[in-house]
Amino acid sequence: MKVKMLSRNPDNYVRETKLDLQRVPRNYDPTLHPFEVPREYIRALNATKLERVFAKPFLASLDGHRDGVSCLAKHPKSLATVLSGACDGEVRIWNLTKRKCIRTIQAHEGFVRGICTRFCGISFFTVGDDKTVKQWKMDGPGYGEEEEPLHTILGKTVYTGIDHHWKEAIFATCGQQVDIWDEQRTNPICSMTWGFDSISSVKFNPIETFLLGSCASDRNIVLYDMRQATPLKKVILDMRTNTICWNPMEAFIFTAANEDYNLYTFDMRALDTPVMVHMDHVSAVLDVDYSPTGKEFVSASFDKSIRIFPVDKSRSREVYHTKRMQHVICVKWTSDCKYVMCGSDEMNIRLWKANASEKLGVLTSREKAAKDYNQKLKEKFHHHPHIKRIARHRHLPKSIYSQIQEQRIMREARRRKEVNRLKHSKPGSVSIVSEKKKHIVAVVK
C-alpha cells in the first residue's frame, strides 16, 4: 500500500548552525502586507527613541595637565597616540587605548602655542611663547638620556601657530608673518606678509599641499601659495577668525571658526560668498577640525560646548557638553572618523564618540544590518513631526539654553526691523542682504 505523505526539503527549513536564525519563508506580495508604512513608521519611531536612549557620547577624560590645554595634535600613523600642549609649556603624549599619559615634556616657558606632527610620525614640532620652535622625537629618550629637543630655533618674535607640510620636510609658522621653514635650516626659506598683523593660525592644505591658509587678528583670512611665495587673496570678515581648517576631501573648501559665534565654509576660489554659514554656537568659536571623511566637522567654542556640523547644513547635528567642561580651546577628530577629542580650560582632554549612540566594538553582521536598517528608517521618516522632535531633542546647560533664547529674540528683532525698513522705504532703496553675504566685509586682491 502506498501512503501519501507530505515531504519537504530540509534545506528550506533547517538551519546550518543553531546560532542561525530560523528560516522563515516569506511571501513578499505587497497585497498581503497592507500595513507596511505604519509598521515602518513605528520601527522608525522606535529606532529614533533608542538612538536617544543610547546616546552616551562621552568616553573618557584624560587628566594630567596642570594648566589649560592650548593645543592638540594627532599622530599621523598611530590612532592611539595624541599629543597635547598646555598653557604652562608642558607637552604630553597620550595613549588613548590605555587612556594614560605616556610621556611628559616641559617644552616651553609660557604657553605652548602650537603643536604639529611630522607626516612620518617620527617627530613633532612645538612653538611657544618663548619665541622658539622646537623639534622633538616622538619616542622618549633612552635610559639615562635627558629630554632634549632635536632642534631648537630661536626666533625674533613670538610664534603663535605651526603646521607641517603633508609630504615634505617643510613646516610653516605664523606670528608677525607666515614663515616657511626647511627642517634642516635655522632660517625660514620664505616669509610672506600682507600688512602687519599678528597671525593666529596657519594651516597647510592637505590635498594641494602648496597652499596655505592663515587668519590674522585684523579680521582677515589670507591664502598663500608656497610655490610662488606669494599671498593669493584676503577676505575680511565682520569679526576675527580664530582658526581655519581645510576639508581633507575637497581641495578648495575650508572652514573658518569666527568670533561672531559662527563658522564659515568657503570655496577658496570664490571668497566673496561663503558656501555655508554654520550657526549654533552662542559664543566665540575657538577651534574647528574636519572629520577625515570630509562630510562633517567639529567645532569648539568658548560657550563650553563642542558641536558637530554637517558640511552642507547650517545647523549642528550634535552638541556635546558636560558640567565640568569649561571653555573648549582645541578640538580634533581622530583619523579613523570614530572619535572626537577636545582640550579645554580646566586641564582635561575629553574623548567623545563622533556618533553619540554608536555601539563600539566589533559588530556581528546581523547587528550591522539592523544598524543600517534603523539608520535608513530614521532618514526615511525624519520629516515626520514626532520623529523629528525626538531626534532633535538635546539637553543643554541652562546657560547655553538661555543664551540661545536670547539670541533668537535678538535675531528676530533684527529681522523684523529689516523687514519694516524694507516695507516703509522707497522700493529699491533698501536691499535685503543674504545671511551669507552679511558677514563678509571685503575681499582684497
Added chain:
Amino acid sequence: MNTSLLPLNSLLALSQREELVDLPKNYPLSASEDEGDSDGERKHQKLLEAISSLDGKNRRKLAERSEASLKVSEFNVSSEGSGEKLVLSDLLEPVKTSSSLAIVKKQLNRVKSKTTVELPLNKEEVERIHREVAFRKTSQALSKWDPIVQKNRRAKQLVFPLDRKHSAFAPIEHVLSGWKARTPLEQEIFNLLHKNKQPVTDPLLTPVEKASLKAMSLEEAKMRREVLQRARALQSYYEAKARREKKIKSKKYHKVVKKGKAKKALKEFEHLQKVNPTAALEELEKIEKARMMERMSLKHQNSGKWAKSKAIMAKYDLEARQAMQEQLAKNKELTQKLQVASESEGEEEGAEEEEEPIVPNAVNKVQMNAGGLNPWMLRSCTSDTREAEIQKDPKQPSEPVVHEVSESEGEEGPMVEEEILMKEFKERQSLRKRSELKQDTELVGSEETKDSSSQEVLSELRALSQKLNKKNHQFRKQKVSSAEAVVQVQREQSATEEEDPLLLQRPERVQTLEELEELGKEGCFQNKELPRPVLEGQCSERNPNNRPDASKEKKKKEQMIDLQNLLTTKPPSVKSLAVPTTIEELEDKEERDQKQVIKEAFAGDDVIRDFLREKREAVEASKPKDLDLTLPGWGEWGGVGLKPSAKKRRWFLIKAPEGPPRKDKNLPNVIINEKRNIHAAAHQVRVLPYPFTHHQQFERTIQTPIGSTWNTQRAFQKLTTPKVVTKPGHIIRPIKAEDVGYRSSSRSDLSVMQRNPNRLSARHKKHLKKNSID
C-alpha cells in the same frame, strides 16, 4: 590742452632763438645805446602787452628781456627769463645749415629718438598684480578637483579609506609560488602537461607556438607581409569598384550587365557540358535550386509594389505592358518545373497548345481595342470592353459576363495555381473597373433623361415657391400694414431668387435652438421665446398686434436676468423702410459671432450646479455606511444566482449610527471637510520637505518599504546601504591625486620654491650661495 600749447611753445622758442642769434650782434654795442633802445622797446612791449591783455584770453606772461642772460656761455644754454623749457628741436634748427656739425646733429637725433622708460610701478601695485596672477593660476589648478568633489558628494556610497589596495588579478602561479603537485592525481596531470609542453606557469603561448614564431625568418615574414598587403589592396580595389557599380542608377546598364552575366554563365555551362559533365550536372542542380528558391519566394509575381504600379499603367503605357509581360515570362520560366518525360506530358502539351492560340487572340483583340497587354490583363480588359458594350444596352443582364468568366476559367484549367491566383487578382480589378464603367454608362444614359426631368422638377419647385410666396403675401397683406409688407415681400422675393439670405438666417436659428436647449438644461424659468432677438424682431415686425404681449413677457423676464440673458438678448431693432436692412443683419451676425465665441469659451461652466453636486457627493461620502453581515447559504439554500432573503438581510444589516450633524449643514456655500483626523495629523508631515517638488514624490518614498519583511534579502541590503562606510581602526588619509587617477606633480613643493630664488628671503639666498660655493 597739450596740443594747443605746443604751437605756442614753438613760437616762444622761435623768439628765443632769434634773440640767441641776435646776441652776438648786440654784444659789442655800447651800454647807453642799448639802454635807450631797450627803453623804447620796453615801452613798446608794455603797450603790446596791455593790448593783448585787453583780449582777456591770451594773458600769457610773455618773455621780458632787458639784458643778455648772465649764464649764456659756450658750455651752457639756458632759457632763463623766458619761463619756458628749452626743447631739443630748438637747438637742432640752427645746426641744419652747417654740414660740419652733422655728427653732433646725428647724436642729438639719436638722443631724441630714445623714449624714456616709464617709471616702475610702486611696490604695492606690483605685489597686487603678482597676487592676482598667482590666484588665478591656483584657482585653475584647483578646478581639476571639481568633478571628483561633485562625484563624491553625489555618490550613493563612499567607502573610507579611499586608497584601498585593489585586489589585482594575479595569476595563480604568482600567488602560489611554492606550490607543488602532491597527490597522485595532480602529479599525473602535471606529467601530462609537461609531456605536451603545455604552459603550466605562463599560459600565454605554448612552447610550440613560441618555436614557430621564432622559426619564421625575416625575409619570409617580409614576403608574406607583401603578399598579404597586395591581396588586401586588390580586395579593397575590387570592393571600391563594386560599390561604384552598385551606385549606378541606370537600369539599362544593370540590365545589360545582368544579361551579360547570364550569357556568360550559359556559355560556361555549355562548355562545362562538353568538358566536364559531372560539373555541369552540379551546375544544373544549382540552377534548379535557384528556380526552387524563386518558386518559393514569389519574387516575380505580380504582388510587388512595382508590379502593381505597372499593372495600373499597363493599360496606357506600352513600355509598362512589355515590362509586365517580361516579368511574367521570367516568372514562368523560373517557376516552371523541369519535367521528367512522362505520360502526362502529352496532355499538358496539348493544354499548352490549346492555351497558346488564346494569347495571340487576346493580343489581337487588345490591339484592336486598346493595345497590347499581358494575356490575363488582356482578357479582363476585353471582357471589360465587352461588358461595357453590353451594358450600353442596360436591360440585358450581366449573365453573359459571368458566363464568359467561367469559360475563361475553363480554358485556364491546366494552368498553374499561381497563374490562377494572378487571374483572380486581375478579375477583381476588372470587376471593379466594370462597376465603374456601369455607373458611368448609367450616368451617361440617365443624364439626358434626367436633365429634362430635373429641370422640370426645378421649374415646378420654383413655381410652387412662388405660389407659396404669393399666398404668404396675401395672408400677410391681410394683417400687416402695407409698408412693412412691401419690405417683407421684397425680402422674401430676394430670398427665393438668390437663396442667400435664407442660408444666412439658418445658423442663427440653430443658434437660438441651442440656446434654448441650454436654457432647458439649466432648468431655469425662462421662456423659450426669450433669447431670439432677431427672430423676435421679425416677429414683432410681422405681427405688431402681438407686440404688447411680447413686451409683457419681456418685463417678466427682465426680473430674472442672468448671464445668458445678458449675452443673448438684444433690444429689438425697429426697422423702417428707409434703413437698408442688410447692413443691420450684418451687424447682427457679428454680434452673434462674438456671443458664440463667449459661449464656447464658457461652455460647460455651470459652477453653482457643480458645486452643489460636489457638496452632495461629499455629504454622501462622509455618511457612515451600514454594515451588511449577511452570509449567503446559511440557514437557507445557497448557490449561483440565489440571493439571501430580504428578511435575513434585514436581520444581519447593522445600521450605522447617525453621525453628528455636519458642520456645513446650514452653510449652503461651504463644504467643510470633516475627514481630517486631528489625532493622525499630529503624526503627519505638514509641509512638503525640501528636496521634494511634489507631494506624490514624497509619498512614494514613504510608501516603498525598505525592511526585510517586505523585500528580498538582496533588495533589503541594497536599500539599506549606508552612505559613508568607515573601517574601524583604519586611518583615513586626505584624498590624493593618485587615488583618483590624476598625476600629481613630480616636483616637490620645496624644489619649486628653490627654483624661483628671487622670492626667497635674502638670508636664505645667501645660504644657498654659500652652499653652491662650497
